[in-house]
Amino acid sequence: MSSISMRVNGEMRTATVAPETTLLRFLREQLNLTGAKLGCDVGDCGACTVIVDGMAVNACLMLADQADGRDVLTIEGLATRDQLHPLQQAFEIHAALQCGFCGPGVIMSAKALLDETPDPTVQEINDALAGNLCRCTGYTKMVAAIQDVARSRGAGTVKLPAPGNSGRA
């Protein structure tokens, strides 16, 4: 068994795992962080995307052991108790998530992009989302949501509607 210690969503976590445990299974099954999804388990679909040391990676293609000593950010680490992350807010307003299964991965990919490229072109957004499959094909709305966040950075936050109510006309 491997003893591992990593920072997850800002908090140190220590655990003992079977060496063959992937980071995805560790997060989902041991830390109960089920936001990252198992969609294909071979690095094609991107539903398991998390950010490790600032880089978006497929959590299914990394052993938990390899994340030892690193900084891991999952979808659960974005919102605070009072506020959604601007990406979560924009995705909600744009209704960019349909079935939602790809959503956590897409938002993490988008976050990794915006952290490095605050004002990305559509081409750069497309490139950043190429590893996140969305079968409901809501890419247009996702791209619009990401652009919205990029534009409104520093310009205050968008008013949050109550869930289920109408957004902007």
Next chain:
Amino acid sequence: MTVDTKLETPVDTQTMEQAVLEPATLRLPAVTPPVPFPIETLVPDTRQQTPAVGQRATRSDGRLHGLGQTKYIDDITLPGMLYARIKRAGVASARIVRVDTSAAEAMPGVMAVLTGREIPVNSFGPSFQDQPVLADERVFHAGDGVAAVAAVTEQIAIDALEKIKVEYEPLPAVFDPVEAMKESAPKVHPPNSNIYATKVIKRGDLDRGFAESAHVFERQFRTQMVEHVPLEPHATLAEWDANGRVTLWTTLGRITLGRTDIARTLKMPVNRIRVVGTIVGGNFGGKNEITQEPVLALLSKKTGRPVKGVFSRREEFISSTTRHPFVMDYKTGVDKEGKIIARKVRLVLDGGAYCSWSETTLGKACILAPGPYNIDNVHVEAFVVYTNKTMTGAMRGFGAPQVCFAYESHMDDIAAALGIDPLEIRLRNVFDEGSISPTGQVLHSVVVRDSLLTAAERFGWREGRP
């Protein structure tokens, strides 16, 4: 890299408490940090008239999706839960001589093994009950389940499947739908014919129509099998309780239909079955019928523990329904100006090993096969046939995309041969308000002409054309 044990998050009373904990003092399974979400704003406005028309609505589940808080089946864990996996046949057509599960049952961590013979009524299907829950006597396609295991971990269940020995006596198989229609072809479900549903649509006088045509065009079109690939694989969690009731959390789009199918296979009253339809991570028609639900229910009954089963991506491709491949023969007679006088269409749908939603697909494909065109003389005949392949069923459009590919390609062929602009030939033939469809339906709110013209203008169809 050294590990920093200090927290970088802004210090407030909540994190202060956590900060004094050294990492080593956290024992797992630890309490998950409270996932923060804005409780305050989760109360919708009440007593307020919401304007509907002309408003852009957000999705009521959108916030949970974005937070990663939506609970799909695989995100649910019950105390004592076991993991199930199904052994797939790997052969397309065979008689099952023997299934030896003893080595698997003896494995530490394996709690139960199930074979098809233990299923009370081993057949189901939304139209015909032609599909075994787990194949018992005969394998109809390579993705058929032949046995299932419930174990304390998913990996042990997978390892146990390798220990299950199945002896097969190979039987002749047929993979091409046109071949399968021949009398001499091996029967997929003997003694029944491989052709399991047909449909004919007739209008006008086809022979006279062709006789009056200036030109007659013929061509065959084929489409391939398509998998829905929902990002969330099929998943079910079953819990059989001591009162003899079973609760199933499952990725079913049609829970009521599924519930009756489950009741039938388990041979128990439908009121003893509770199906919880959770949010489904993509359906597209592929999750409209039961798959592994009865298997998990019975494994839960055998073990007295909740059992979860999630399809692998491979199983999604070989053991869930797919889109029908079509073989489409089109014959069209037109006058000198490209006005269609007569059209004959023959469709052969590859139904795969089981009917599933083939009848629905067949009907819709037939009705739409002549295309959105005014044609006085029409004959459509269609067959759906069994082959020893992954079953085909419902998928977005129920056969409409296949025939659309064919009739529109055919229109382009005709336009090219007659030297008519592809847009123009369509405008000469399309439905208008009050047109009558081949099945006799008087059509209203017909906008196909407007759509074509608007689209042509928006993407610059005329530009660069003579």
Next chain:
Amino acid sequence: MKAFDVVVAKDANEALALLAAHGARAKLLAGGTDLLVDLKSAAQVPDVVVDISRATDLAGIELTEHGLRIGALATHTAVMRSPLIQEYFPALVDASHTVGAVQTRNLGTLAGNLITCVPSMDGGPPLLALEAIVTLALSAGRREVPLGEFFVGPRKTVLKPDEMLLDIVIPRKNLGKPTAFLKFGLRKGQALALVNVAASAWIDPKRQVFVEPRIALGAVAPTVIRARQAEAWLEGRPATPESMAEAGRIAAGEAKPISDFRASAGYRRDLIQVLTARALAQAAAQAASKRKETSR
């Protein structure tokens, strides 16, 4: 995945010692984008996985007296972001950019791309066209192998079970050699190449002829290959559309493409012809723009 042990190697020496101790029962884990996929479906897994993903001496991209050295742990993202590679070998940036998607490029290494050795690898053609050399090491010693000899067949290289790849070196003489990489896949993202082509060439400024043209083709033979007949034909010929088109025709004749569910052999041959000519044209255009820069 079936059970295995993980041992972390801090550097190359530790990794080599572990490989020597465990031999064929061990596997190296660097990026993991191929290895973990294989292990998930494998009937047999290695006893020990030697995790070198944090062996700092194997990372890094630098200029040495021998040329440009790309460490075994350099990920595709690291290749894309390296100022040295951007300056000297933009074709390698293009190639790494077409591998998988962001998430896999952040994990997967260029060296791993060569070691997995699928015929459609994107890292292989530009490195082969630049005559790269790989350094392989056993605990007993090292050897240098030209990349063309490193590939043996689909998923097969000359690497011994206890041997590891330390780095990839593009020889100094090829620093800044105009090179182009082109890939044709069924989609722009997340797609394997139907055909990929890299071409490198100097252009004699006076006579405007090709000097040392090198053409490498992927996904059209059991391994990535050089189109040597096309190269020989092109040597000393003028850099004209006609000569480049002819080189494409010769290259298409040298390849042995297969028909599979992605494309037919004939379609692949057509692609080789077109992509080879285009890659040569791009390399020639790079040479011309470089000359303009230096003459200013």
